Amino acid sequence: MNAPTRPTRMKDAEALSGPLDPRQMAEYRRMGWVVARGFFPPAEAQAIAAWTDELTARPEVPGEHMVYREDSLTEAGRRVIQRIENFCPYHPGFDGLVREGRLARAIDQLLGGEACLFKEKINFKEAGGAGFEPHQDQQAGWSTYADLFVTALVGIDRATMENGCLEMANVTRLPGMIGPEWRPLSAAEMAGFDLVPTPTEPGDVIFFDSYVPHASKPNLTKDARRILYLTYNRLDDGDHRQRYFSEKRANFPRTSSESRAWNTSFGCDDG
Numbered sequence: 278m279n280a281p282t283r284p285t286r287m288k289d290a291e292a293l294s295g296p297l298d299p300r301q302m303a304e305y306r307r308m309g310w311v312v313a314r315g316f317f318p319p320a321e322a323q324a325i326a327a328w329t330d331e332l333t334a335r336p337e338v339p340g341e342h343m344v345y346r347e348d349s350l351t352e353a354g355r356r357v358i359q360r361i362e363n364f365c366p367y368h369p370g371f372d373g374l375v376r377e378g379r380l381a382r383a384i385d386q387l388l389g390g391e392a393c394l395f396k397e398k399i400n401f402k403e404a405g406g407a408g409f410e411p412h413q414d415q416q417a418g419w420s421t422y423a424d425l426f427v428t429a430l431v432g433i434d435r436a437t438m439e440n441g442c443l444e445m446a447n448v449t450r451l452p453g454m455i456g457p458e459w460r461p462l463s464a465a466e467m468a469g470f471d472l473v474p475t476p477t478e479p480g481d482v483i484f485f486d487s488y489v490p491h492a493s494k495p496n497l498t499k500d501a502r503r504i505l506y507l508t509y510n511r512l513d514d515g516d517h518r519q520r521y522f523s524e525k526r527a528n529f530p531r532t533s534s535e536s537r538a539w540n541t542s543f544g545c546d547d548g
């Protein structure tokens with residue numbers, strides 16, 4: 278798939294129409310999340326998988342895309358890729374996908390105005406990759422940047438209950454955090470709802486806001502379960518992407534013991 282050509286992005290008044298239909302919009306308003314099955318047709322989903330392979334094969338260059346690794350839970354002594362972040366500036370295909378075209382317009386619809394990319398990452402969850410404790414993304418210090426974010430989870434590989442698909446809260450939309458920053462949600466904080474396994478196919482998208490509790494289990498199968506996460510805020514709330522990644526590079530160096538401790542204690546990186 279070539280990078281899409283730049284369509285005119287919607288302004289506030291036009292943001293009510295777009296790729297998401299009224300039923301999907303109503304579901305998002307009710308729950309804070311909605312699944313858009315087959316949002317990307319197979320050819321586009323295959324292109325996203327091919328770009329991911331390209332990115333994985335690239336040598337790491339200091340100051341460019343960031344590759345994080347973790348210990349495999351199933352193979353002692355084996356390090357596996359946990360995630361890659363900050364790759365849009367170095368990959369025109371991903372850059373076009375996340376900033377323009379149907380996906381960006383859907384995010385405009387959900388945010389009710391023009392959106393701005395906050396961060397991008399691919400979680401690899403390779404064979405033996407760890408799960409993620411229940412959390413709301415906003416808990417990861419995101420309030421420093423804005424009060425609301427919407428993430429598009431784009432399925433690269435099939436995500437199943439066996440390989441650690443997302444589990445989403447079946448509670449009506451939460452207006453704020455239900456636990457403190459930087460700590461997974463406790464059983465008491467989650468007393469009013471369950472987390473529902475939500476398998477996805479390549480090309481499916483789950484849109485969810487930064488207050489939706491979610492989690493996932495480890496991948497105990499033999500194959501990777503890669504998912505692309507694109508997180509946006511309203512442009513009115515500022516463009517924070519560069520600051521976010523430079524603060525993250527400074528505060529969570531990939532090789533430091535603090536970084537590893539954080540990953541382990543929260544069960545996730547930073548939302």
Ligand SMILES: O=C(O)CCC(=O)C(=O)O
Nearest residue numbers: 400409441493504545548
């Ligand atoms: O990829 C997963 O399994 C979950 C990721 C997640 O919850 C996060 O990055 O906040």
